[in-house]
Structure formats: C-alpha cells, structure tokens
Amino acid sequence: xxxxxxxxxxxxxxxxxxxxxxxxxxxxxxxxxxxxxxxxxxxxxxxxxxxxxxxxxxxxxxxxxxxxxxxxxxxxxxxxxxxxxxxxxxxxxxxxxxxxxxxxxxxxxxxxxxxxxxxxxxxxxxxxxxxxxxxxxxxxxxxxxxxxxxxxxxxxxxxxxxxxxxxxxxxxxxxxxxxxxxxxxxxxxxxxxxxxxxxxxxxxxxxxxxxxxxxxxxxxxxxxxxxxxxxxxxxxxxxxxxxxxxxxxxxxxxxxxxxxxxxxxxxxxxxxxxxxxxxxxxxxxxxxxxxxxxxxxxxxxxxxxxxxxxxxxxxxxxxxxxxxxxxxxxxxxxxxxxxxxxxxxxxxxxxxxxxxxxxxxxxxxxxxxxxxxxxxxxxxxxxxxxxxxxxxxxxxxxxxx
Amino acid sequence: xxxxxxxxxxxxxxxxxxxxxxxxxxxxxxxxxxxxxxxxxxxxxxxxxxxxxxxxxxxxxxxxxxxxxxxxxxxxxxxxxxxxxxxxxxxxxxxxxxxxxxxxxxxxxxxx
Numbered sequence: 001x002x003x004x005x006x007x008x009x010x011x012x013x014x015x016x017x018x019x020x021x022x023x024x025x026x027x028x029x030x031x032x033x034x035x036x037x038x039x040x041x042x043x044x045x046x047x048x049x050x051x052x053x054x055x056x057x058x059x060x061x062x063x064x065x066x067x068x069x070x071x072x073x074x075x076x077x078x079x080x081x082x083x084x085x086x087x088x089x090x091x092x093x094x095x096x097x098x099x100x101x102x103x104x105x106x107x108x109x110x111x112x113x114x115x116x117x118x119x120x121x122x123x124x125x126x127x128x129x130x131x132x133x134x135x136x137x138x139x140x141x142x143x144x145x146x147x148x149x150x151x152x153x154x155x156x157x158x159x160x161x162x163x164x165x166x167x168x169x170x171x172x173x174x175x176x177x178x179x180x181x182x183x184x185x186x187x188x189x190x191x192x193x194x195x196x197x198x199x200x201x202x203x204x205x206x207x208x209x210x211x212x213x214x215x216x217x218x219x220x221x222x223x224x225x226x227x228x229x230x231x232x233x234x235x236x237x238x239x240x241x242x243x244x245x246x247x248x249x250x251x252x253x254x255x256x257x258x259x260x261x262x263x264x265x266x267x268x269x270x271x272x273x274x275x276x277x278x279x280x281x282x283x284x285x286x287x288x289x290x291x292x293x294x295x296x297x298x299x300x301x302x303x304x305x306x307x308x309x310x311x312x313x314x315x316x317x318x319x320x321x322x323x324x325x326x327x328x329x330x331x332x333x334x335x336x337x338x339x340x341x342x343x344x345x346x347x348x349x350x351x352x353x354x355x356x357x358x359x360x361x362x363x364x365x366x367x368x369x370x371x372x373x374x375x376x377x378x379x380x381x382x383x384x385x386x387x388x389x390x391x392x393x394x395x396x397x398x399x400x401x
Numbered sequence: 402x403x404x405x406x407x408x409x410x411x412x413x414x415x416x417x418x419x420x421x422x423x424x425x426x427x428x429x430x431x432x433x434x435x436x437x438x439x440x441x442x443x444x445x446x447x448x449x450x451x452x453x454x455x456x457x458x459x460x461x462x463x464x465x466x467x468x469x470x471x472x473x474x475x476x477x478x479x480x481x482x483x484x485x486x487x488x489x490x491x492x493x494x495x496x497x498x499x500x501x502x503x504x505x506x507x508x509x510x511x512x513x
Contacts, residue, residue: 189452191445250446260448296448309448 005092008220009101015211016104020047020111022208025201026259027115030308033193034388035119036398042114045123046130050107053134055079058106059099061139062147063089069150072143089146090218101215102142109138109165115308116173117378119183120385123393125378132368133172137361141168145353155345156353157329157336159227160216162271162321167357170315173306175365180378182305184385190307195256202259206235209266213273226333227273231266234273234285238265241289257293260313264292267317272325275336280328284321291320319354326350402497402510403471407462408434408490409482414460420481421464424474427513431462440488459490465497467510 024043031039050058057077064072076082079099087098110130117126141164144151151163158164183190192198213231217224242261243253268288269281276284295312299305306312326347329338337343372378379385384392391397409417414431421429435456442455466474475492483489502512 189445189454190447191452191454192447246446246449250449250451252446254446256447293449300450 001086001094002092004220005218006094006097008224009093009097009215009218012211012215013097013101013104015208016101016108016215017047017208019104019108019205019208019212020044022201022204023108023111025197026205027118027198027201027308029194029197029199029201030192030256031119032190032388033399034390034397036193036390037396038123038389038393039114039118041123041394042118042126043111045127046107046111046114049127049131050110050134051103053131054103054106055099058134058139059102061135062106062142063099063102064147066143066148069148069153070143071140071149072147092219098218101218102146105161105165105212106134106138106142109161109169110134112165112169112310112314113172113176115310116176116306117180118307119389120180120307120379121176121389122377122380123389125372125376128376129176129368129372129378132372133365136368137168137172137364138164141357141361144356151353151356154352155349156322157275157325157346157350158271158322158353159274159325159334160213160270162267162318162325163353163357166267166270166314166318167322167354168361170311170313170318171358171361172365173310174304174315175362175369177299177304177306177311179366179369179373180305183307184382192256199255199259202263206262206266209235209270213270217274223274223334226278229278230269230273230276230281233278234269234281234288235262235265237282237285238262238268238289238292241265241286242293243289245290245293260292260296260309261289264288264313264317267292267314268321268324270318271321272328275325275329275334276338277328277330277333280324280330284324284328287324288317288320292317315358319358322350322354323347402465402500402513403468404463404465404495404497405474405478406493406495407464407478407482408436408459408492409462409478410484410488410490411458411460413482413490414462416481417462417478420477421474424470424477426464426466426470426474429462429464431460434459434461438488438491457488465500465513467513 020043024040028036028040060076061072064075067073082095085095087093087095143149145158145164214224214228239261246257247253265285265288268284292313295316296309327338329336330341331337339347445452500512
C-alpha cells in the first residue's frame with residue numbers, strides 16, 4: 001500500500017460520489033416542476049440503497065474471485081476480509097478504498113438509468129428494479145470488464161466504464177423506456193422546469209468526471225494525468241460538436257445543447273481516457289457531441305419515450321467511445337494499440353464487448369422489469385401522473401414560492 | 402371613475418409605473434399573467450425537439466382614475482408601453498360604480 005496513491009483515490013472516490021447529487025440536479029432540472037423532487041429522489045435513493053447492497057453482496061459479485069469468467073464468488077460478502085488488507089486488484093491501495101471507489105460507480109450507474117423512467121415510475125418499483133439491476137446487470141458487467149471476466153479475457157479494454165457505466169445504463173434505459181411506455185403528455189410539451197439546475201448539475205458532473213476517469217488509473221502518476229487531460233479536452237470538443245450541428249439544424253445554439261455536448265464528450269472519452277492520445281481524445285469528443293445529438297433525435301424516430309435521453313447520450317456515446325478506443329488506442333499511452341496503430345484485433349474485441357453489453361444488459365433489464373411489473377406494477381396511475389410524482393409518491397412539492 | 406386593465410410586456414412595468422405616478426395616479430396593483438392574443442406564442446428548442454409555447458407571460462396592471470384624467474392616462478400608457486411589434490398588449494376600460502376608502506369611509510372619487 002502506498003500513501004500517495006491512496007490519498008489520490010480517496011479524493012477521486014469523493015469526486016465520483018459528488019456526481020450522483022450532480023446528476024440529480026442535471027435530471028431534476030429537465031423534468032416538469034411537479035416531478036422535480038421525485039427525479040432527485042431517484043438519485044439520492046440510489047446512494048442509500050445501492051451503497052448498502054454493494055457492501056452486502058454487490059462488491060463481491062463484481063470483484064470476488066472469478067467464477068468461469070461470468071461472476072465473482074462470495075469471498076467478500078458483507079465485506080468480509082476487506083478491512084485492513086490491500087486490494088488484490090490494486091495492491092497499492094487499501095481494499096476499503098478500492099471498494100469505496102467502485103461503490104460510487106455502481107451508485108452513479110444505477111442513477112443514470114433513472115433518466116429513462118422519470119416522471120412515471122412508482123417509487124417502490126424503482127427501488128426494487130434498481131436493487132435487482134445492480135445484482136444482475138451491473139455486478140456481472142463490472143466483473144466481465146474489471147473483475148477478470150470474459151470481456152477482459154478477449155482483450156476488450158474499458159478504462160473508466162464506457163461499457164460498464166454508460167452502455168449498460170443506456171441499454172437498461174432503453175429497456176425501461178419501452179417497458180414503461182411513454183409519459184402521458186396531456187397535450188403539454190415536456191419543457192424543462194429549471195435549466196440553471198441542469199447546467200449546474202452538468203458542470204459538477206464534469207468536475208466529478210476527473211475523479212472518475214483520472215482516478216481509474218488507480219495510481220497517482222502519469223497515466224492519471226493523461227486521463228485528466230483527455231477527459232477535459234474531449235468534453236470541450238463535445239461542446240463544440242453539439243453546438244455546431246444544433247446551430248445548423250435548428251438555428252440557434254442552446255445552453256442545454258452546450259451542457260449535453262459536454263456530457264457527450266465525457267461519455268465518449270470514458271472508455272479510452274487512459275488509452276488514446278490527446279489529439280485523438282479531441283476528435284473522439286467532437287464526434288461524440290455529434291453522435292449523441294443524433295442519438296437524442298433517434299427516440300422520436302423510433303418512438304420510445306426515453307425521458308431524459310439516457311440512450312441517446314450514454315448508450316450511443318458509450319458505444320462510440322468503446323469503438324473509438326479500438327481505433328485510436330496507442331501503446332505509447334498504455335500498452336494497447338488500436339486499429340490505426342496496426343492492431344485491428346482490438347477493434348474486434350471492442351465490437352464484441354459492445355454487442356455483449358447491449359444484448360446482455362437489455363435482455364436482463366427487460367426480464368427484471370417484467371418481474372417487477374408482475375409483482376408490484378411499474379407505473380403510477382394516470383391521475384397520479386397528472387398530479388405529479390412529487391405529491392403522489394412523496395407527499396411533497398418542490399416549489400412553494 | 403374608470404377602471405383600466407392594462408396588459409403589457411413584463412419588461413415595460415417600470416416605465417409604465419413611472420409615467421402613471423408622474424400623472425398623479427396614487428395607487429395601482431398588478432398581477433403576473435399568462436395568455437395569448439394575436440402574438441400567439443413562440444417556439445422553444447430542447448435537445449433538437451421544437452416545442453410550441455402558446456401562452457406568454459404578461460403583466461396586468463389595474464388602476465382606477467378620475468373620468469377627467471382618462472384620456473391623458475391612456476395616451477401616456479400607450480406611448481410608453483409601445484414597441485410597435487405585435488405583443489405590446491391591450492387596455493380594457495370599464496365604468497366603476499363606486500369606491501370606498503376603508504380607513505375613512507369616504508366614497509366616490511374622493512376615495513381614489
């Protein structure tokens with residue numbers, strides 16, 4: 001164990017924790033005012049529920065000793081043996097610190113999915129689905145990529161969670177949007193209630209993302225610094241990419257477009273932050289902004305109501321980022337070459353991980369949603385939806401000005 | 402006595418209030434309203450989706466004036482609140498039967 005690396009990862013874990021409240025603000029500003037609290041609740045409830053489940057069994061399923069490349073064993077159930085030891089996956093860190101850093105990722109990923117079912121899910125159904133989703137979707141995904149599972153064995157790389165966090169939440173979100181059906185529109189447009197919330201939340205997500213990506217180096221060194229810079233540049237270029245297409249297509253650049261573009265760039269660089277060069281990162285971010293703008297338009301074409309565009313931004317941005325890592329990775333950064341540096345196998349491995357993630361997470365999410373719907377019902381009654389979830393599910397109102 | 406319901410652009414309030422005060426109007430009240438007239442609404446764009454917003458925010462100022470002051474007040478408000486673009490607002494004028502100052506019990510124009 002090493003003091004500087006430990007200090008670094010502790011700080012990064014705190015920064016990633018901040019991303020969940022930031023996401024609550026980001027999502028909370030986008031819904032209608034009668035659902036502002038319930039949307040915040042989806043993230044904060046995840047901080048409670050998922051953190052506890054992670055300590056009980058989630059962590060060991062993801063990072064316990066590999067069982068057949070599919071799942072971790074029960075070595076660390078209830079965090080048995082974690083206290084006082086060094087982390088097997090990162091011996092420079094205390095096991096507790098590694099576990100906590102990963103815990104923040106799990107909490108955030110579950111919260112990300114909530115953008116798809118906002119404004120119409122029952123709170124109890126949301127809790128049950130989130131718990132099951134952590135155990136049956138997130139934990140296996142984390143194991144496959146980072147815990148020694150099959151995706152890492154075929155050589156697919158994912159620096160900070162392009163597949164585990166973003167594609168997985170996107171695939172889960174698509175399943176949710178389809179299983180729940182569209183929000184009742186009552187002839188009203190879905191106009192955001194508080195875009196300054198959304199901008200503040202997005203800005204804080206950007207800040208937290210430095211902990212997310214740089215921290216994923218798990219060592220306070222050159223690679224962490226490299227990931228910090230790729231992350232920042234990709235986000236900046238994501239803004240420009242989104243702004244460019246938006247300005248051309250609808251005539252004016254919007255603040256929601258700018259912050260969405262920043263997040264698109266961040267999502268796109270997440271899998272490659274510690275594998276690609278600095279100029280490649282800029283290109284990945286710029287294209288990410290354009291790809292995600294298209295991804296957001298897709299929902300109207302395909303007819304699912306992904307309320308806050310999780311599929312468009314996290315799903316498609318993560319997919320682009322995973323494939324781009326297979327193209328632009330360069331061994332001078334971190335031991336792996338992509339197709340443009342003579343290793344076309346890498347693109348193939350990335351492609352398999354993309355297909356594997358989408359198919360598995362989508363299928364298991366649909367199954368879990370079917371189970372939850374059969375047991376307790378997913379959606380609130382229509383009159384509750386008209387009233388808004390803040391009052392109907394929580395007996396509160398967000399604004400009493 | 403005439404009651405004026407003056408619907409104006411929200412940004413015009415300070416100017417209208419000042420010109421009314423200059424003309425000796427001693428009191429007014431206003432409410433923030435939403436609605437539409439000829440201007441109809443406008444479009445807003447959120448993540449590439451264009452949305453039609455029909456009702457726009459306006460301000461409704463209510464004052465009651467002496468019959469003799471009506472024309473002067475009307476002209477002042479109209480010239481002050483006008484931009485010449487559709488959406489400047491409207492003024493509705495009606496007769497007022499009586500007025501009472503609660504503190505003293507005075508009636509009629511004395512109470513204004």
